[in-house]
Amino acid sequence: MLLAFIVRRILWTVPFLIAVSLVSFALIQAPPGDYLTSFAATLAASGDEVDQGRLEALRERYGLDQPFLVQYWRWISGVLQGDFGISFEWQQPVANLIWERMGLSVCLALGTLLFTWAVAFPVGIYSAVRKYSIGDYVATTFGFIGLATPNFLIALVLMYIGVIYFGSDVSGLFSEEYQNAPWSWGKVLDLLAHLWIPVIILGTSSSASLIRIMRANLLDELHKPYVVTARAKGLSEFTLLMRYPVRLALNPFVSTIGWAFPQLISGAVITAFVLSLPTSGPLLLQALLAQDMYLAGAFILLLCSLTVVGMLVSDILLALIDPRVRYQ
């Protein structure tokens, strides 16, 4: 039953992924002109002469004069073989450019998600069980402040505090000596030492909203008849709480993965700029501005696919913890 559900759910992602790839390709095709028009404009602006013949030759070489579906087909069949095309602007394969940045983005997003859960789960439970206590009010206040403050503002404030009071630069994900160094244990440790600042910045608002969600869910469950039944069995209050109401309050918590993940990645763009993080956000923006379509397309496609995968993971987790989902 469970296996059938998972297989069915995975099969469902295939049409989704195809749709997502079509939409991403349509998106990068949407602005008028192509890379070569903006390339020509840049050349003209710097006073260089634009050789129309050369432009036409380039256009033909990259297939930019072909109809939409043909271009899409060329692109997507390349992607399936791991070839994302050539970045016009950087003049090197897109695959070389994106993997490290995507990796860091996902790393940051996962770290933030874990942080969010680690904070929201216990605080949310506490807030619900001790409703209207001092602790609940404190959590609520912090929650609302966290929700209301934009991430980049927190980033700026933290940077200011870091520089003024601790005399250290908190931006970036690596220290200078590891900036361009190949991967090593030292570099990983260095990454971890830097990662916590953006994690806190990005995690504040989602933790705040998850605390509220957890609190509200649990408050709904705490007075359900099955809790009374379990109490009448003689369970201790803590076991009871964890085994019954928290277990049921977890459902919406798990479904948050689906939306929290893409939100973290797209929400990170501004913060990444402020903190000059070497993640995908800044490069994506640059690629979009330059109409560097293969680079931008690869990013958009990967981010969208991550969203679909996030949904898939949350659906499967949901089926694991709640049998009612499986039997529908």
Added chain:
Amino acid sequence: MPDTMQAAWSPGEAEAAPVVLEVQGLAVDFPSRRGVFRAVDGVDLVLRSGRTLAVVGESGSGKSVTARAILQILDQPGRIAAGRVLLHRHHTTKGAAASGGAEEVVELSALAPRSAAIRAIRGRDIAMIFQEPMSSLSPVHTIGAQIIEAIRLHDRLGKRAARERAIDLLRQVEIPRPETAVDRYTFEFSGGMRQRAMIAMALACNPSVLIADEPTTALDVTTQAEILDLIRRLQASHGMAVMLITHDMGVVAEMADEVAVMRHGQVVERGPILDVFERPQHDYTRMLLGAVRALDRPSPRRLAMRAANPPGAPLLRIEALRKVFPGQRRIFRAAAPPVIAVDDVTLELRAGETLGVVGESGSGKTTLGRCVMGLFDGLGGRIEYVGRDGSQTNLLGLRESALRPLRREIRMVFQDPFSSLNPRMTVEQIIGEPMLVNGMLSGAALQRRVAELLEMVGLPATAMERYPHAFSGGQRQRIGIARAIALDPRVIVADEPTSALDVSLRSQVLDLLLDLQQRLGLSFIFISHDIGVIRYFCDRVAVMYRGKVVEIGETEAVCTAPQHAYTRALLSAVPHPDPRRRGLSGRHRYTEGA
């Protein structure tokens, strides 16, 4: 006083059965910002091993709170304000074995609600089952997991042994194929099966006292009869003392050895069942019994009305009505089979009569009512309506614009008086809405009409400024009735209008409906699962089973000489409010084709 009462009744038996649990002068307070509300006030109860004490009362009488106070599982912020709850452990088989016969009295009320001491009592010595078997079991744990948990909490048993015991318990409560049922989830079971699983869980540690809080209220009569029978047999084999909390005098008469009648947090009368039923001392007990007995026979008022003014020509003719809910279409899998909710039903409703539709849940009676209301598409058959001018129209296949004027003539009263009224509208808006929507009245004229309608249903005109939450269940149902008659309809479809109400209110609401029938010349289609109410209120009755009408006829004829085997089974399962006519063990279940 209790001593004299017990002495008056079978003294030998009373002595033979030792006292297991005693409640003395119990008071429970619920503090709130507006002061302290005393839900239970000076309650004395005695439970004897192997005997059943029924605690009976209407909603809000404090009977459930009393039960929860015994186990100290009161909802926040409730607390025991006075009194004692004593468990005589040495009188229980388990306690006697543990203490070697030495006297051991545990004062439960003195233990802290979260203490290990009281937790050891819960489930082991005193177990509890609840009303709503759906929500009282966890939906995400298997039945087995929940039973095994109860076993392993109190007995040192390995996982495998506990599982064996759980399967054995499921077998005891007669759940088919217990080996596979143990790994099932609650939502895979029917209501009756869930309640059996709940009972199995309560029996997990062989408790000496079983507290059953309205264990059959959410179940159909035939299922109720089976569950009550099961409780009685398990009580006999385990020697448990049972505290049965109920509002249903029929269940009390069927089950109890002793009765305690509660009202406003106090026990107004207490004694052996025959004394209470045959020589009730308190006015309230007499009123309760009177209300129940009145519902067990035809309303004299209705008989007089029909004698003076017999039902006329048919007003509504339902011919071969059929409603099929298509099975859900699923991708990657075969579609679920379709559900035939109403299967070839032919009925007619005569002018000025009340037609009852009786059946168990899932029999299609509510769907039938909704078909008449025009709430469904895709119906087969005909519903022919005879207008005031004698013209006949088939309601099926009419366009919405043509159906609109007819909607004013056929109105509905709903079951749940709490959810069928919009909490954000005043009573005036609720009752006035149908007239406003139909552009019939507005302004001061509308207000006058609302006042008039309120007066007709026995509410003061001042009620119109208030919101539904300010009214009790019975009053809300009156508001719902006022809304239904606002457009001066000819037919009212009433779907279980009294089943959410206390017994003493039921006959009042039914009498109000009779009164309105006489004044306004209404015809009713009255849907109910309650034979007593049908017998009191309906001229003819149609018995539905799995979407089909299996029997239709004059109510008294159907009730006294049922023709169809299903009707006989249904009637045999209804508990009579007379302890001398216990007969549920003589019931039989109807199986199709049998």
